[in-house]
Amino acid sequence: MSQLHTVNKSPLDRGALESAVNHAMKxxxxxxxxxxVYGAMNGTSKSSIVSDAMGDISFYVMGPDLxxxxxxxxxxxxxxxxxxxxxxxxxxxxxxxxxxxL
Amino acid sequence: xSEVKKFLYVNRKAPYGTIYALESLEVVxxxxxxxxxxxxxxxxxxxxxLAKGQAxxxxxxxxxxxxxxxxxxxxxxxxxxxxxxLDARGLTLDDLLPLTYEDEDDDWAEKDSIKxxxxxxxxxxxxxxxxxxxx
Amino acid sequence: xxxxxxxxxxxxxxxxxxxxxxxxxxALENGHEIFRIFFYHDGVNNGTRLSTPPQDDRxxxxxxxxxxxxxxxDLVLCVAAAQRRxxxxxxxxxxxxxxxxNIAPGFRISGLGQLIEAGIQSDRLVTFGD
Numbered sequence: 414m415s416q417l418h419t420v421n422k423s424p425l426d427r428g429a430l431e432s433a434v435n436h437a438m439k440x441x442x443x444x445x446x447x448x449x450v451y452g453a454m455n456g457t458s459k460s461s462i463v464s465d466a467m468g469d470i471s472f473y474v475m476g477p478d479l480x481x482x483x484x485x486x487x488x489x490x491x492x493x494x495x496x497x498x499x500x501x502x503x504x505x506x507x508x509x510x511x512x513x514x515l
Numbered sequence: 516x517s518e519v520k521k522f523l524y525v526n527r528k529a530p531y532g533t534i535y536a537l538e539s540l541e542v543v544x545x546x547x548x549x550x551x552x553x554x555x556x557x558x559x560x561x562x563x564x565l566a567k568g569q570a571x572x573x574x575x576x577x578x579x580x581x582x583x584x585x586x587x588x589x590x591x592x593x594x595x596x597x598x599x600x601l602d603a604r605g606l607t608l609d610d611l612l613p614l615t616y617e618d619e620d621d622d623w624a625e626k627d628s629i630k631x632x633x634x635x636x637x638x639x640x641x642x643x644x645x646x647x648x649x650x
Numbered sequence: 651x652x653x654x655x656x657x658x659x660x661x662x663x664x665x666x667x668x669x670x671x672x673x674x675x676x677a678l679e680n681g682h683e684i685f686r687i688f689f690y691h692d693g694v695n696n697g698t699r700l701s702t703p704p705q706d707d708r709x710x711x712x713x714x715x716x717x718x719x720x721x722x723x724d725l726v727l728c729v730a731a732a733q734r735r736x737x738x739x740x741x742x743x744x745x746x747x748x749x750x751x752n753i754a755p756g757f758r759i760s761g762l763g764q765l766i767e768a769g770i771q772s773d774r775l776v777t778f779g780d
Contacts, residue, residue: 416642421665421779432527432559436638447665477672498676505673505774506651506682512525512647513777515658520770538691541730545762549770646769649777650658650691 415441417508421515423451424459429514431459434466444473444496444504450482455490467492473504521552523644526561530580531571536564537579539650544582547589554593554644555586556637558600565596565611565629580612587616592628599634653677654685654768658779660695661710662703667696670778671713678721686724686768687714689757691779694732697725699754711754718756725757726764 418437424430430452433443445452452463453474463472467490476495479486486495496504505511524543530536546553557565564583571578586594594614601607614628632640641647655674659666674684689696701711718725727737733746739759743751753759769775 416644416647419776421669428559429527435634436558436641438638438642441642447669498672499680501673502653502677502680502682505653505776510645510647511774511776512641512644513649513779515527515649515777515779518770522766522769534691538731542690542762542765546766549763549766551766551770646775648656648765648769648775649779 414507414509417441417504417511418443419511419513420445420449420452421447421513423448424462425451425457431462433514434462434470437466437470439469442471442473442504442508444475444501445478446475446501447478450474450478450484453479453489453493454484455488460490463490463493473500475501519550519552520645521554521643522546523641523647524553524555525641525647525649526555526557526564527559528650529560529563530569531574531576535650536561537577539648540579540582542648542650543586543591544589547591553591554595554640555591556595556597556640558597558634558637560600560604562596562600562604562606562611565614566606567610567612583612583614586614587628590616592616592626594628594630595632595637595640596629597634597637598631601631651773652683652685652771654772654775655687656765656768656775656777656779657687657689657693657696658691658777660692661701663692664780666778666780667693667710667714668708671710671717673776673778674723675717684721684723685772686726686764688765688768689725689727690731690762690765692731692735693779694727694735694737697727697732697737697754697757698752700752701754715754715756723756727753727757727759728765729759729761732759
């Protein structure tokens with residue numbers, strides 16, 4: 414069973430997303446929550462952090478946090494799955510442990 | 516016999532600018548009494564927590580770095596420090612506090628608690644952990 | 651699954667307490683058990699009953715107290731962190747020579763051992779912080 418990693422800050426603000434991607438094993442999952450959802454947007458100077466790792470790692474983003482910030486799902490990096498809080502719970506249950514990259 | 520879990524305490528923040536370094540150490544010390552399989556990880560700015568020569572008189576804060584030296588006495592001796600994080604900060608093992616423990620299985624020989632590991636090795640350690648506490 | 655949650659930041663300043671609350675509610679709605687919610691660092695500030703937020707926004711402290719009452723949740727404030735930040739129950743206030751206590755309903759103050767125990771006894775421990 415692999416780990417779930419959560420990232421709650423924008424990659425243009427903190428290095429947490431990059432660090433999480435650099436330490437997540439193949440087959441693990443990264444969930445972007447709170448301000449971390451900006452890391453899911455396509456066309457930013459940091460989008461490649463996620464797009465380069467797509468396939469090795471499963472990426473998820475919190476729908477409620479996207480909506481709160483007015484981010485249209487059409488602007489997300491292809492391959493990222495949008496989840497709600499039930500989805501977050503399910504991810505935490507499915508993975509062995511949850512590591513928060515604060 | 517109750518299950519022993521692999522606990523990993525992840526430290527990624529510098530000391531003094533925020534309280535996380537100090538308060539995470541307090542968790543480690545209390546946690547030591549629970550006889551779990553404990554390891555500490557220092558990466559990103561967390562490596563600064565282990566820097567030698569911390570002198571806090573002029574900022575008026577408590578210098579808690581001596582507490583790291585006590586970890587060995589609490590049977591906390593798996594202290595992983597990431598090579599890439601040291602390199603990015605121009606630090607080497609010599610810049611860090613010499614943390615040691617006495618190995619009861621080897622005639623109480625004094626050994627180094629700090630193991631410098633690569634990001635890939637640290638990723639494995641993180642992946643193997645049952646409970647990860649991030650501060 | 652048996653979940654425990656660590657809340658590492660106080661109400662309003664960070665989204666941590668909100669996300670933790672929403673996660674906890676979703677876990678309960680999906681039939682999971684919540685072993686403990688442990689408040690550490692500034693998270694202990696979620697446990698003051700003196701909070702008076704604006705009427706047109708969520709009341710974070712009361713929300714936690716109400717969820718705890720509804721589901722018999724164990725909301726624990728770390729004693730060391732609470733002492734540092736001035737959150738006290740009647741016993742702590744007396745013990746530390748303070749003229750008042752301020753703990754909100756549904757919360758209790760206890761040691762860091764409760765966090766470690768939560769990690770040992772739960773299937774999953776999720777942390778919400780800065």
